[in-house]
Each structure stands twice: as C-alpha cells, then as structure tokens.
Amino acid sequence: MTTITREWLQKTIAEFENTRDDIPFGLDDDDAKILKVLKQVLAYPETLPCPVHLVPGLRLGKGCKTETLLIALQRRAEYCAGLEAMTPEERAEHDASIAALKAMLPQPESPVAMLCAALERMLKMHELVMDKTNTGASFYDAECIREMNMAPIQARQALMFAERHK
Missing domain, CATH: 1.10.287 (Helix Hairpins)
Incomplete structure (x- = not known):
C-alpha cells in the first residue's frame, strides 16, 4: 500500500489537472469529485496553526501535528465510552483507584x-x-x-x- 504524503497528493493533483486540461470536455463527475477531495486533503494542515485547549485537560500547542490532536480526541472518546459502559460498582472502583493515585501525589501549597x-x-x-x-x-x-x-x-x-x- 502506498503511503499518502503531501508530495504524492501534489503529484496526483497535477496529473488530474493535466488530464482535465488535455481532455476537451474535462473530467467526468467521479474524477472531478476525486480532484476536489484531493485538494481539500492537501489544504488540511500538518501542524496546528494555533494552540488548542479542549476542556477538560487536553491542551495542544501551536505547531503540534494535527494527527496528534485527532488521535487524542479519539482516545478521549474511547475512554469516555469505557466509563459510560461501566457498571456502578466498576465505576466506584475506578473512582477509588483515581482518588488513591491522587492521594499519592504531593499536594501543592495553597x-x-x-x-x-x-x-x-x-x-x-x-x-x-x-x-x-x-x-x-x-x-x-x-x-x-x-x-x-x-x-x-x-x-x-x-x-x-x-x-x-x-
């Protein structure tokens, strides 16, 4: 399988545009849609243009890979889904283990x-x-x-x- 890189996208877009320019009637509907999607994917930034603060506790700085943000959001969604799927007893045990972990950490002075x-x-x-x-x-x-x-x-x-x- 080919890894999709920015260079590959640029090359493929150039090929589609050359084909479009060479054909008197342009691209068919499917190829036009593919070209549009490829251009949208190329416009997708590799790194974040600004800091992102998602409450609670997810902070990613400017220049962070966009993929990192998407992976973090996916992991958070999976974690939250796991919490929602817990029985009340499992949730109480989970909360107790979190509280025990917090108790082990040094508490800052007020x-x-x-x-x-x-x-x-x-x-x-x-x-x-x-x-x-x-x-x-x-x-x-x-x-x-x-x-x-x-x-x-x-x-x-x-x-x-x-x-x-x-």
Whole structure:
C-alpha cells in the first residue's frame, strides 16, 4: 500500500489537472469529485496553526501535528465510552483507584499561603532596609519614597485580609 504524503497528493493533483486540461470536455463527475477531495486533503494542515485547549485537560500547542490532536480526541472518546459502559460498582472502583493515585501525589501549597509568605518576607526586607538606610539622605525621588511607604502598608492590609478569610 502506498503511503499518502503531501508530495504524492501534489503529484496526483497535477496529473488530474493535466488530464482535465488535455481532455476537451474535462473530467467526468467521479474524477472531478476525486480532484476536489484531493485538494481539500492537501489544504488540511500538518501542524496546528494555533494552540488548542479542549476542556477538560487536553491542551495542544501551536505547531503540534494535527494527527496528534485527532488521535487524542479519539482516545478521549474511547475512554469516555469505557466509563459510560461501566457498571456502578466498576465505576466506584475506578473512582477509588483515581482518588488513591491522587492521594499519592504531593499536594501543592495553597496560593494564599504562598502569597502570605512572600508578603511577610517583603515586609521583613522593607524593615531591614529602613533600619539600615538613611532615607533622608539616600532617596530624593518622590515616587520612590511614596512606593517605599505605600508598598508595606498595602502588603500588611493584604496579609490581614488573607488571615481574616482563611
């Protein structure tokens, strides 16, 4: 069996077009349809022109082979069909095994906790800078002075807000 490549398609289309041009009445209906389909297949991109995000969890970037997307969609359809075909007991067992697998994976720290730690560190850094720097002699820029004063106030407010809403 011949592997269909872009080069083969281009060659076959050229042959059909040459035949069409050589015949006074053009191609018959079947050959015209074949030529149209070959041109459509040739227009089909080998790689994705943009990123594709299919919810849930299927993300393919720009330049990914289109065939990869189609294979992923087929596998997802087969997986979903398999889930739908399960009995309630099989589905419960499947869900339990997924939950057990998730429990084995390390859980990331919450974003709020990470932000609070970053703000606390920034406040500590600010206090050290203010203690060790002669701000009256070192900072002449009004915008810099304003930011030096407002940033820790805003950080403290954010920390207090986060603590109240935990």
